[in-house]
Structure formats: structure tokens, C-alpha cells
Amino acid sequence: MDKKLVLASKSPRRRNLLKGLDVDFEIWDTSHDDDEPFPQNIPLHDVPVYLARYKASHFADRLDAKTILLACDTIVVCCNQILGKPKDEADARQIIGALQNKSHTVITGVCIKSKDIERVFSVSTExxxxxLSPEQIDYYVSKYKPFDKAGAYGVQEWIGYVGVERxxxxxxxxxGLPVETLHDQLISFIKLISK
Structure with missing residues (x-):
């Protein structure tokens, strides 16, 4: 591929997942994304795409004809509310408590952007x-410290083994990265911009 793929993300999980696609990529610093605002009047399912585009917009002036930028954002929606990243241990316990005995939706918005073309999509998972017992929640929060994770948990960690039924x-x-869909979208995008 004569294009340079760039991942705009601080997430080590996204980096590892993208590596799994066997593509070479660079990482651009996204430290400015700590405060990610979104309009309160947009539908909850549109928020991840909005935030992915917001992240990508910070790099628009760095894009050239050979660069493809990938920006993502993941949210957890439960009972019509977005459950963000926990502020502290007490908040993490409360968020995990709210997820118990019910389903929630994990939505990742993805923005693939070149100098002239942008494609966005989202993927939802139930x-x-x-x-879980209070002791199990305490154990997970104190040992794994899920403060950088939307919904206060990482499905690939202990809590995913013992707490996720389906x-x-x-x-x-x-x-945090729907690699199955992303793979197909990247191939299609590269064909589009190579015409």
C-alpha cells in the first residue's frame, strides 16, 4: 500500500487490535481529546460518530494525499444514558452496578479520513x-482500575470472564475497535481514494 495509515488514539487496546489486522500504521497524539464535547440534542447512537469526526478534525491540516487517518470513539449506553469513563473507584463501582442483570449497548463510531474524502460509520454490540456481588465488583475495580474505559469495564479483563453472560x-x-467492519471499510476506502 502506498498510503500511510495513522491511528489517532491514546488507547492501547485500539493499537493492539489494529495491529491484529497486519497493517502498518503510525500513531498521532490525541492528548487534546480529554474533554470531548457533543451537542446534547443529538441522538445517543450518533454520539460516537460525532466524537470520532471531532477527533479527526484536529488533524485535518496534517493530512496529505498519501495519509489515511483513523479516529474512533466508543460509548456505553444503558437505560437511555451514556455511561462514560469513571471519575474514581466509587464511580466505577456505581457504573458497573448499573450494568448488572440487564443488557447495554456498546457503540463505536469510526471516522476514516483522507485529505479530500471522509467516511464514517458505527457498529453496535449488545x-x-x-x-455480581459487591465483593466481585470491589475486586475488579481495585485490581484493574478501569478508569480509562467507557462503562468502567474491559471485556477482555477478569470481569468479562465472570460477568458477561452473552x-x-x-x-x-x-x-473499542470493530476490526471486522473496519477491515472491509479500509479496503473500500483505499480503492476509492486510489482511483
Missing amino acids: VYFKR IDGSYYNVM
């Missing part, structure tokens, strides 16, 4: 959590 959709999407 996750079903069983009831997943409908992409497991990798729950980790």
Missing part, C-alpha cells in the same frame, strides 16, 4: 451482564 455482535467492538 452485552448482557449477570449480577454478547450479540462484535466482541472486538466491545474492546
